[in-house]
Amino acid sequence: MDHWSESEGKRSHDPIFQTKLNCRQHVEDFCKKRADAVATSTGRCIWVPGPIVVGAGPSGLAVAACLKEKGVDSLILERSNCIASLWQLKTYDRLSLHLPRQFCELPLMPFPTDYPIYPSKEEFVLYLEEYAARFGICPTYNHEVVCAEYDEKLLIWRVRTQATDRMGEVVYMSRWLVAATGENAEVVQPEIDGLKEFKGTVLHTSEYKSGLAFAGKRVLVVGCGNSGMEVCLDLCNSGAQPHIVVRDTVHILPREMLGKSTFGLSMWLLNWLPVHMVDLILLFVAWIKFGDTAQLGLKRPTIGPLELKSLSGKTPVLDVGTFAKIRSGNIKVRPDIKQISGRQVEFLDRQTEDFDAIVLATGYKSNVPFWLKDRELFSEKDGLPRKAFPNGWKGGRGLYSVGFTRRGLMGTSADARRIAHDIEQQLSAEGKHPDVLL
Numbered sequence: 001m002d003h004w005s006e007s008e009g010k011r012s013h014d015p016i017f018q019t020k021l022n023c024r025q026h027v028e029d030f031c032k033k034r035a036d037a038v039a040t041s042t043g044r045c046i047w048v049p050g051p052i053v054v055g056a057g058p059s060g061l062a063v064a065a066c067l068k069e070k071g072v073d074s075l076i077l078e079r080s081n082c083i084a085s086l087w088q089l090k091t092y093d094r095l096s097l098h099l100p101r102q103f104c105e106l107p108l109m110p111f112p113t114d115y116p117i118y119p120s121k122e123e124f125v126l127y128l129e130e131y132a133a134r135f136g137i138c139p140t141y142n143h144e145v146v147c148a149e150y151d152e153k154l155l156i157w158r159v160r161t162q163a164t165d166r167m168g169e170v171v172y173m174s175r176w177l178v179a180a181t182g183e184n185a186e187v188v189q190p191e192i193d194g195l196k197e198f199k200g201t202v203l204h205t206s207e208y209k210s211g212l213a214f215a216g217k218r219v220l221v222v223g224c225g226n227s228g229m230e231v232c233l234d235l236c237n238s239g240a241q242p243h244i245v246v247r248d249t250v251h252i253l254p255r256e257m258l259g260k261s262t263f264g265l266s267m268w269l270l271n272w273l274p275v276h277m278v279d280l281i282l283l284f285v286a287w288i289k290f291g292d293t294a295q296l297g298l299k300r301p302t303i304g305p306l307e308l309k310s311l312s313g314k315t316p317v318l319d320v321g322t323f324a325k326i327r328s329g330n331i332k333v334r335p336d337i338k339q340i341s342g343r344q345v346e347f348l349d350r351q352t353e354d355f356d357a358i359v360l361a362t363g364y365k366s367n368v369p370f371w372l373k374d375r376e377l378f379s380e381k382d383g384l385p386r387k388a389f390p391n392g393w394k395g396g397r398g399l400y401s402v403g404f405t406r407r408g409l410m411g412t413s414a415d416a417r418r419i420a421h422d423i424e425q426q427l428s429a430e431g432k433h434p435d436v437l438l
């Protein structure tokens with residue numbers, strides 16, 4: 001018996017695990033029945049008594065759970081075929097949470113105590129699946145919201161979906177609409193002269209799984225955020241020859257400082273010191289650990305890492321080992337690309353080099369402006385709330401946003417709790433006991 005089947009065998013005799021399985025089975029049966037009911041509905045126009053939540057990522061699940069705790073059932077519309085599609089379908093194999101688990105748990109359910117400080121993506125997804133099961137959350141999958149607008153006459157939101165399965169187009173209607181489509185809904189494709197004609201492989205980090213496919217190959221990674229840096233490390237460990245394009249300045253910090261997570265330490269210091277003082281401490285420790293990163297092509301911004309994050313949303317890189325590979329010359333740092341011709345890439349310093357593949361670590365953007373026909377809560381420019389955290393969670397006419405705070409899952413939890421409380425207050429003020437949806 002191998003380890004897996006052995007532990008499976010043990011689990012099948014474990015009464016707690018059996019109860020969990022039964023509970024999950026019950027939720028899955030319920031979800032299937034509801035999906036079938038929706039699929040056989042002939043009207044193609046469906047009234048939803050509770051809030052409609054767009055997106056079944058961690059934010060959509062968090063708000064649905066907080067609502068459920070208050071007795072309010074919601075309907076989640078999700079374009080893909082699973083919860084947390086970003087994590088399940090669009091991330092690389094070696095990914096773990098970038099931040100320690102205590103800053104990433106969703107409301108009402110902590111991570112299992114035996115989880116590591118930085119849970120792997122599999123562990124995080126398992127946690128989210130248990131979370132959905134615990135709160136009886138069953139999203140309606142394969143339903144992409146293509147338009148949501150407020151009907152001024154009926155005082156309701158009309159949410160039009162394009163279903164990728166047998167349903168075709170359906171319009172859902174509700175008093176409340178919660179946008180939970182995330183800051184990472186669509187990939188950002190850079191404009192690079194000659195990129196479309198590149199003769200090797202081009203992929204975005206959302207399609208990158210592992211460096212094994214690139215062993216022995218020369219790979220150019222464009223972008224030096226957390227994903228770009230980690231993909232370079234993965235490529236290097238898999239026997240590829242990675243080069244990284246650093247177009248801009250970047251703050252690189254050790255993931256741990258003084259025996260604590262850098263993020264946790266920063267949060268703690270912020271209780272006592274102003275941001276610029278904490279930034280000075282972070283930069284001092286980073287300097288001791290890395291020296292002058294500019295000498296290796298990683299020039300630091302003039303503003304400190306935390307101040308920069310709050311002003312522009314740009315996240316510092318928390319190093320997981322890439323810097324050592326840069327220092328040893330296993331990963332080469334390159335300036336911005338001037339142009340590409342065939343397999344040859346010319347950089348701004350006029351040097352040229354041939355590559356087999358290009359990985360675009362150029363990030364993501366919100367897609368809210370494409371589907372939400374309301375310009376008050378969200379800005380058309382970047383698809384994020386116009387008001388900064390903590391004031392961007394609520395718009396007018398029953399519209400809410402969750403998970404657009406540039407503060408990761410901590411911001412999500414704060415938004416989700418506020419939204420659930422607000423909707424419950426409205427129902428209480430109307431003297432209504434929240435109904436259970438469907």
Ligand SMILES: Cc1cc2nc3c(=O)[nH]c(=O)nc-3n(C[C@H](O)[C@H](O)[C@H](O)COP(=O)(O)OP(=O)(O)OC[C@H]3O[C@@H](n4cnc5c(N)ncnc54)[C@H](O)[C@@H]3O)c2cc1C
Pocket residue numbers: 054055056057058059060077078079080083084085086087091095096097098099103104143144145146180181182183184185227367371402403404407408409410412
């Ligand atoms: C590599 C990586 C590592 C990260 N690590 C951390 C970390 O350690 N800690 C942390 O706090 N944050 C981390 N983040 C940020 C992370 O994205 C978020 O914290 C988290 O996934 C946000 O959840 P969300 O539900 O808001 O958005 P998402 O996870 O993006 O979920 C949004 C959902 O909405 C769906 N959707 C989008 N458009 C539509 C539409 N029109 N109709 C229907 N459905 C739609 C999507 O399919 C998706 O399932 C990381 C991000 C990346 C990319």
